[in-house]
Amino acid sequence: MRAKVVVLGGNFGGLTAAIAVKHELHGDVDVTVISDRDRFLFNPSLIWLPFGKRTPEDITFPVAPTFEAAGVEFIQDAADLIDPVAKSVRTVSGRVERYDYLIIATGTRENLDAVEGLRDNSHWITSLDGAVRTGEAWRRFREEPGDIVIGATQGASCFGAAYEFLFNTSYQLRKAGLKKKASITYVTAEPFLGHFGIGGLPHGEQLLGMFLRKENITFRTDTTMAAVDDGAIVTSTGEKIPYKFAMIVPPFAGQDFLRRTDGLTNAGGYVEVHDTYQSQRYDDIYAVGLAAAVQAPWTTPTPVGVPKTGLPTEQMAHVAARNVAAQIRGEQPASHKSFGDIPAVCVMDAGNNGVLILADKMLPPRNHGVLIPGPQNHAFKLAFEKYYLWKMKGGHVSLP
DSSP, X not given: OOOEEEEEOOSHHHHHHHHHHHHHTTTOSEEEEEESOSEEEOGGGGGTGGGTSOOGGGGEEESHHHHHXXXXXXXEOOEEEEETTTTEEEETTSXXXXXXXXXXXXXXXXXXXXXXXXXXXXBOOSSHXXXXXXXXXXXHHHHSOOOEEEEEOTTOOOHHHHHHHHHHHHHHHHHTTOGGGOOEEEEEOSSSTTOTTTTOOTTHHHHHHHHHHHTTEEEEOSOOEEEEETTEEEETTSOXXXXXXXXXXXXXXXXXXXXXXXXXXXXXXXXOBOTTOBBSSOTTEEEOGGGBOOOOSOOOSSOOOOOOOSHHHHHHHHHHHHHHHHHHTTOOOOOOOOGGGSOEEEEEEOSSOEEEEEESOSSSSOSOEEXXXXXXXXXXXHHHHHHHHHHHHTTOTTOO
């Protein structure tokens, strides 16, 4: 009987891992994907959606045809419990799916209760629904402009998205002739500008500072948000930063159902893994992307998370797929890649400008890293969006 691999999640990590396992074993394996969503979402484009530059249909596609073409079974349902003894997954609907190997790529959930008032008084762009609601708030704001606060809370990890939304907001204000009617303040838990949750890169602080000065944006770094009141961000020092419109990137938390499996996750709900992306407790369970725990080689005065989306998620998924295939062939997992050693490649869009971020390693110590500013990066990001959606919709996961 053929081995059975179950993948939880159908976005960046799940789609990549499921199809890559099939490729690694030349189709000689049964793969089932279980996901509560039936559409792939290209998260990096959520920064544009509130401004009407994208619609949900522009940046999503149905995953069922992609999986069907790859010979992968797709089940739209939410996982509810993993039983590592019975080697099975139970879904919310009561379905029980047996596995020989399990790959967890369920991402995270927004922890909107991490700061008092964040859920009720702010907006965010870290999910499709959140970006849609942010767009509704932005359209209301344009009718009655005022102060703007954009930022990322303590424990947040998507600092790149916060910067992108910040500079796109400034660009959209200028296009609408509202720049003089709206002051912008950036509030972040980062110890310095351009930390990004990856320790920063050479000259990054100076470059981001230059961008902020050029756009007449004030900022607060190393800031803990005590509350998001209706009309003001309240910091732990008691400072109140007024706003008419606020977009605050929240911290993430692991999926609740994962915590119910003994020894699988840490206190945050993230799966503790080796550099093979096997669970430290269960050799037949893997975790990739946002679901995997990552330990940063530093501490910061105000806690910051580590970004794991995009290229890191894909790299982890391929490592996991190679190791699952090895185990099915009766071999030991031989593919190793610690998160910190994954290259950093990111394009930060700024409306009609941008910054290309390159480094040989995601986390320090590094041999080299560079930030390259220029309007060509905006065009590069647009082209990358189209390429990546084509790549994933076609199931071409072996392409870079």
